[in-house]
Amino acid sequence: MSKVDMNLLKHLSEAFGVSGRERQVREVILSEIRSSCDEIKVDNIGNIIAKKHGKNNKNILIMASMDEPGFIISGYKEGGGAFLSFEPVGIIRPQSIVSESVVVGDKMIPGIISLKAVHLSTKEEREKLVCLKDLFIDIGADNKQAAEREILIGDFAGFKSKYTELGEYGVSNKAIGQRACCAVLAALLKADYDCSITCVFTVQKQVGLRGAKLSFGSDDEFDEAITLDTIEEEQYKLGSGCFIPCLINSTCHDRSIAIKLMSMKDNLNIENKDNDIKCEIIAKKIDDGDITSVNIKGKGILTAELDIPVKNKNTSSEIVDKRDIDAAYQIISKYLES
Structure with missing residues (x-):
């Protein structure tokens, strides 16, 4: 054992x-x-x-x-709601984090790393590699003021995932x-x-x-x-x-x-x-x-x-x-x- x-x-x-x-x-x-x-x-x-x-x-x-590794909040974006811009903390591959769940700030507010909707993207946008500048965190805020009340620039964000057993010997998180x-x-x-x-x-x-x-x-x-x-x-x-x-x-x-x-x-x-x-x-x-x-x-x-x-x-x-x-x-x- x-x-x-x-x-x-x-x-x-x-x-x-x-x-x-x-x-x-x-x-x-x-x-x-x-x-x-x-x-x-x-x-x-x-x-x-x-x-x-x-x-x-x-x-x-x-x-x-x-x-x-994780993320640090660098600003706010508006358009159909208010979203959080971020920069990486450590080495992170942008293609691997789209649609991932995260928690943000000291309050551990849940969010989703999001990308421009596929049906709103041009053919060129759909075919290019995802860059960090294309991504944002959606915490469900209706406007910038609502986002600012919950999250400050400089707050940290990290992945939210579960410990999972894989087969007889594998473990993931x-x-x-x-x-x-x-x-x-x-x-x-x-x-x-x-x-x-x-x-x-x-x-x-x-x-x-x-x-x-x-x-x-x-x-x-x-x-x-x-x-x-x-x-x-x-x-x-x-x-x-x-x-x-x-x-x-x-x-x-x-x-x-x-x-x-x-x-x-x-x-x-x-x-x-x-x-x-x-x-x-x-x-x-x-x-x-x-x-x-x-x-x-x-x-x-x-x-x-x-x-x-x-x-x-x-x-x-x-x-x-x-x-x-x-x-x-x-x-x-x-x-x-x-």
Whole structure:
């Protein structure tokens, strides 16, 4: 039975957590880990730094991000009602968000991302790719004044979707990839290891890795670090395990940590009817993640990244596989035990 709590993952994925507005996610995590840690603090930007002391002098950092992509309200449009203009927070593909449900502002007002009606569009408009400037959020306001009473420019909006089980192993929701990483860290904090571990749940990854850059100071000393992240499911099939990227835009992984992580796959206890669970180094270039900020902190930290495959990344319907989540937990746990 997996040590990663799927009910926790459900609550994490349903919590609102657009970059800069991660409070709901933070509250779920704090409630889950508070009794498992020796020290917990929340810094000024909103990162959670949770420490569990071990028996020896070794101190290992493990990191995952809490935030998700979303939108920020930038203005109002009128015409048959009043609608909200918006800009993206993080990387979002316009074609994937048409007709999606969202919640807006501190009041969590429901809305729908909308596009000019097809029967009112010209042939050229129907055939061109959708751009963000073509989209707006409809909250059912009759006029601009009604919209202004409910929503302010600068308010945040995020996807509203439900946690869904897909087949025997699949689970889907917004942000479920990154929240799976957070659930793994929460499970690691409940176990006991000879080494000390510091689990950092970071904010604002989507807008420049800001949380990771500020998550600990130069006085904090770590022997090694592992950042847990996600990778787009392309040739990396869901249910096939975890991957260690060696080509990251602005940094390099530590080879010894990567090889040691890879060796942990040999004794995993995971139900898998179809595939061999992998933990392998891949030579695919990926965008910067928290690892970019971690390995240059202080005097420098030896760091590697472990990735869980995710399908439909940065949409309202991300999909991950329970076996990959369990593999990530077991690989890191065995690494800490070693």
